[in-house]
Amino acid sequence: MVQISTKQAGALTLERRRDGQIWATxxxxxxxxxxxxxxxxxxxxxxxxxxxxxxxxxxxxxxLESLDxxxxxxLEGAVAEAGFVLEVTRITEVDEEVEIRTWxxxxxxxxxxxxxxxxxxxTGVPGGGIVIRDVAGDLYHVSxxxxxxxxxxxxxWAFVD
Amino acid sequence: MNQSxxxxxxxxxKRYTDQPASMPGExxxxxEGAWGGRPVxxxxxxDLDAGLRLCEAWLALGPTDVAIARKRDGAWSVDSFRRDxxxxxxxxxxxxxxxxxxxxxxxxxxxxxxxxTHRQRRAVENIRFVLEQELEGxxxxxxxxxxxxxxxxxxxxxxxxxxxxxxxxAVLWRLLGYLKRYRAQVVIxxxxxxxxxxxxxxxxxxxxxxxxxxxxxxQDGVITSAEGAAVAWLAVGAMAVVxxxxxxxALVRLxxxxxxxxxxxxxxxxxxxxxxxxxxLGFYSRKKTGSLITRVSSDTDRLWDFLAFGxxxxxxxxxxxxxxxxxxxxxxxxxxxxxxxxxxxxxxxIWKHGEHMNQFFIRAWRKWSGMTDxxxxxxxxxxxxxxxxxxxxxxxRFIERNxxxxxxxxxxxxxxxxxxxxxxxxxHGTTVxxxxxxxxxxxxxxxxxxxxxxxxxxxxxxxxxxFIGPIEIIGQMARTVQRATTSAxxxxxxxxxxxxxxxxxxxxxxxxxxxxxxxxxxSFGYDGVRQVLRGVSxxxxxxxxxxxxxxxxxxxxxVTNLIARFYDVTAGRVLVDGVDVRDLETGHYRRQIGIVxxxxxxxxxxxxxxxxxxxxxxxxxxxxxxxxxxNAHDFIVKLPQGYDTVVGERGQNLSGGERQRISIARAIxxxxxxxxxxxxxxxVDTETERKIQEAMDRLVAGRTVFxxxxxxxxxxxxSRLFVMKDGRLAEAGTHEELLAKEDGIYTTLHSLQMELQVxxxxxxDTTH
Numbered sequence: 001m002v003q004i005s006t007k008q009a010g011a012l013t014l015e016r017r018r019d020g021q022i023w024a025t026x027x028x029x030x031x032x033x034x035x036x037x038x039x040x041x042x043x044x045x046x047x048x049x050x051x052x053x054x055x056x057x058x059x060x061x062x063x064l065e066s067l068d069x070x071x072x073x074x075l076e077g078a079v080a081e082a083g084f085v086l087e088v089t090r091i092t093e094v095d096e097e098v099e100i101r102t103w104x105x106x107x108x109x110x111x112x113x114x115x116x117x118x119x120x121x122x123t124g125v126p127g128g129g130i131v132i133r134d135v136a137g138d139l140y141h142v143s144x145x146x147x148x149x150x151x152x153x154x155x156x157w158a159f160v161d
Numbered sequence: 162m163n164q165s166x167x168x169x170x171x172x173x174x175k176r177y178t179d180q181p182a183s184m185p186g187e188x189x190x191x192x193e194g195a196w197g198g199r200p201v202x203x204x205x206x207x208d209l210d211a212g213l214r215l216c217e218a219w220l221a222l223g224p225t226d227v228a229i230a231r232k233r234d235g236a237w238s239v240d241s242f243r244r245d246x247x248x249x250x251x252x253x254x255x256x257x258x259x260x261x262x263x264x265x266x267x268x269x270x271x272x273x274x275x276x277x278t279h280r281q282r283r284a285v286e287n288i289r290f291v292l293e294q295e296l297e298g299x300x301x302x303x304x305x306x307x308x309x310x311x312x313x314x315x316x317x318x319x320x321x322x323x324x325x326x327x328x329x330x331a332v333l334w335r336l337l338g339y340l341k342r343y344r345a346q347v348v349i350x351x352x353x354x355x356x357x358x359x360x361x362x363x364x365x366x367x368x369x370x371x372x373x374x375x376x377x378x379x380q381d382g383v384i385t386s387a388e389g390a391a392v393a394w395l396a397v398g399a400m401a402v403v404x405x406x407x408x409x410x411a412l413v414r415l416x417x418x419x420x421x422x423x424x425x426x427x428x429x430x431x432x433x434x435x436x437x438x439x440x441x442l443g444f445y446s447r448k449k450t451g452s453l454i455t456r457v458s459s460d461t462d463r464l465w466d467f468l469a470f471g472x473x474x475x476x477x478x479x480x481x482x483x484x485x486x487x488x489x490x491x492x493x494x495x496x497x498x499x500x501x502x503x504x505x506x507x508x509x510x511i512w513k514h515g516e517h518m519n520q521f522f523i524r525a526w527r528k529w530s531g532m533t534d535x536x537x538x539x540x541x542x543x544x545x546x547x548x549x550x551x552x553x554x555x556x557x558r559f560i561e562r563n564x565x566x567x568x569x570x571x572x573x574x575x576x577x578x579x580x581x582x583x584x585x586x587x588x589h590g591t592t593v594x595x596x597x598x599x600x601x602x603x604x605x606x607x608x609x610x611x612x613x614x615x616x617x618x619x620x621x622x623x624x625x626x627x628f629i630g631p632i633e634i635i636g637q638m639a640r641t642v643q644r645a646t647t648s649a650x651x652x653x654x655x656x657x658x659x660x661x662x663x664x665x666x667x668x669x670x671x672x673x674x675x676x677x678x679x680x681x682x683x684s685f686g687y688d689g690v691r692q693v694l695r696g697v698s699x700x701x702x703x704x705x706x707x708x709x710x711x712x713x714x715x716x717x718x719x720v721t722n723l724i725a726r727f728y729d730v731t732a733g734r735v736l737v738d739g740v741d742v743r744d745l746e747t748g749h750y751r752r753q754i755g756i757v758x759x760x761x762x763x764x765x766x767x768x769x770x771x772x773x774x775x776x777x778x779x780x781x782x783x784x785x786x787x788x789x790x791x792n793a794h795d796f797i798v799k800l801p802q803g804y805d806t807v808v809g810e811r812g813q814n815l816s817g818g819e820r821q822r823i824s825i826a827r828a829i830x831x832x833x834x835x836x837x838x839x840x841x842x843x844x845v846d847t848e849t850e851r852k853i854q855e856a857m858d859r860l861v862a863g864r865t866v867f868x869x870x871x872x873x874x875x876x877x878x879x880s881r882l883f884v885m886k887d888g889r890l891a892e893a894g895t896h897e898e899l900l901a902k903e904d905g906i907y908t909t910l911h912s913l914q915m916e917l918q919v920x921x922x923x924x925x926d927t928t929h
Contacts, residue, residue, distance in 0.1 A: 020271025
């Protein structure tokens with residue numbers, strides 16, 4: 001494993017090849033990689049672990065800013081994909097029934113309903129806002145509960161401080 | 162999975178998600194059209210587009226092709242590629258979405274890329290699994306695509322919730338059905354409660370009559386004092402009778418309904434526990450122990466409360482309100498309306514307040530969880546807290562959360578302490594309105610002369626005080642019923658689960674069991690498509706000891722689960738002495754099987770009770786003999802209360818090795834023909850291991866044994882070793898035969914462990 005600091009960043013190149021994969025080259029070594037963010041909420045653009053096909057670390061990029069050109073653009077795209085969560089813009093209903101709570105929300109990606117267990121609570125995230133995890137494991141991020149419309153805030157009131 | 166489960170899955174997808182419950186007909190037609198009529202074998206919704214926006218696209222697998230159907234300009238367009246062009250499938254999982262890339266030949270463009278949220282992941286993984294198996298030259302049996310899709314999407318919701326497809330009113334009726342067998346008691350209870358309601362209306366009525374027909378006529382000289390006294394004493398007597406009847410009825414009602422509720426709760430608990438014992442292990446792997454315990458204890462208790470008091474209270478409060486309204490309107494319809502009209506509003510206000518408070522309670526519950534989280538984090542982890550000197554920080558964390566909880570509960574108190582006085586003010590407001598309407602008519606100042614008697618007025622005043630109780634109960638009815646249906650749902654879910662392992666109509670008994678075990682091309686999966694065992698075949702002769710070795714997840718435990726018939730095979734057969742295990746009487750067969758687990762489970766009870774668990778009639782001599790053979794006698798005798806020492810969760814603390822030896826003694830006494838040892842000697846020190854090993858050697862003698870072990874040294878007595886890898890029997894033979902294979906899996910495992918032993922850490926598990 002190689003840790004890519006700002007100085008060494010020039011040695012690493014990333015490109016999206018025809019086979020649909022991102023290929024990382026570092027010296028003589030090259031491998032198709034995918035990105036795993038070490039701190040998805042607190043340091044989303046830093047400490048990016050590039051994993052090879054066997055899920056072993058190929059390199060650890062300290063910061064996106066240490067890269068330039070195509071490599072950076074490719075990595076930014078991959079980071080966005082790896083860090084994808086549904087961004088909630090409005091809450092239309094929260095309903096409780098036997099053992100589960102159903103949320104109807106509008107997200108930047110489209111409308112969606114999902115379920116959480118009654119005793120699963122939204123959690124605060126370092127970058128701000130709260131995250132709700134549904135029973136399937138999907139994450140719903142409310143970046144600023146206070147700036148939502150009144151009705152959404154009313155639904156959220158019991159779940160945020 | 163049976164028909165009803167399939168229907169439930171489809172219902173869940175329809176009710177809880179925004180996606181179709183199956184692939185739309187037009188999509189299927191479009192895909193099958195593109196494939197020249199070949200059928201869709203598996204499919205999944207891929208719900209993210211290239212820009213990571215939610216969309217509806219379908220990934221489908223056919224006998225020779227893979228297709229992705231996307232909507233373009235209102236019509237379904239299908240992109241398809243042949244399965245034989247596929248070189249690999251790569252999944253890149255993200256926080257909330259994954260990307261699956263279908264790789265073509267090296268340096269060729271990807272065949273397809275799809276993106277989807279976690280909700281679709283199980284369904285997509287089914288497809289990926291089949292394709293990866295194909296790349297490895299294996300085939301996967303065909304499954305019903307609609308069923309697999311609905312089951313995959315519904316699974317997380319099913320796991321989180323009890324009997325989701327249940328209809329609340331049907332559940333309530335079913336619950337009330339349990340009262341049927343106690344019909345006489347129910348009738349008596351209801352009659353008594355009706356009597357209480359009816360006689361409660363009498364005292365105010367009598368008071369009015371006394372005033373109008375006795376007091377005033379006597380004071381006005383219309384009748385004599387003696388005549389008045391005669392009627393008055395009659396009324397006093399009547400009042401006494403009324404209260405006697407009322408309290409006698411109360412006694413009957415309380416006692417009958419309380420007892421009746423207990424009977425129903427007892428019936429439910431018995432039925433539940435009996436059913437739990439019949440359920441297969443598959444059920445227990447899906448449900449948490451805590452949740453099952455709650456169902457038998459707290460849920461049935463809550464149902465007792467509802468049946469004993471809730472049902473009667475709610476129905477009689479309704480009767481009481483109707484009765485009161487009727488009487489008031491009968492006595493004086495105008496004053497009656499003043500009192501009766503606001504009643505629905507009061508009920509509504511209480512209900513609304515309950516709904517409003519619900520938000521407060523959710524918040525308080527969340528804060529409460531936050532506080533108890535600190536407790537459950539730190540109390541078991543106190544050694545770590547102290548070792549890192551974090552007492553102060555933890556105390557600070559607790560105080561902060563405790564203050565939060567207090568603030569939240571005080572908010573609740575603020576709310577209800579405001580609501581109820583205001584509500585009471587409104588109720589008293591109606592009383593004031595009553596006075597205001599009554600006065601002119603009472604005094605005759607409205608120009609028509611007195612049109613209301615003092616008696617009627619007093620009756621009204623007394624009746625108004627009786628409105629409050631029933632209004633409160635009716636207002637809270639929704640919550641009472643909701644709590645009861647929730648508990649009933651949870652109880653009925655267990656009762657409605659069918660055991661997966663059922664005996665054949667005419668099961669056979671093997672007497673005696675010889676212990677010849679044959680696996681004939683056995684395949685098995687705990688869920689739909691994914692197979693844990695694939696085409697495993699072997700024959701084990703009676704008295705052989707087989708060591709099962711290999712990496713974790715290779716299928717070792719599954720082999721033993723199938724031998725014990727905790728699960729049924731999905732393909733192939735497991736034969737015991739030539740008979741399919743599915744044709745055997747399960748209870749009788751399992752009595753011939755002994756199991757010693759890595760973490761032996763001791764029940765709450767004495768050492769003796771635990772040793773003779775499978776053989777309750779064993780004599781003390783037999784118990785001691787078994788304990789001696791298990792190398793347990795010595796340490797048991799050293800315990801202060803010897804064999805009578807209480808062990809188990811709340812009993813004497815025994816070390817892992819001691820518990821293990823008691824469980825071996827239990828297995829020795831049980832005297833099984835077939836013995837399963839699941840990593841029975843891991844995680845103990847060398848001396849203990851030696852003692853356990855000795856005990857084990859005595860235990861295995863003369864039986865067919867399957868021993869799972871990570872440390873190969875514990876298998877020195879094994880007649881043969883089976884190496885399980887990726888659900889297949891990869892290697893089989895004696896220790897020497899397997900070591901002779903230079904690149905064999907066993908050879909590698911063995912040399913790794915030898916190296917570690919030389920390094921002096923022989924207790925390290927090398928196969929993970």
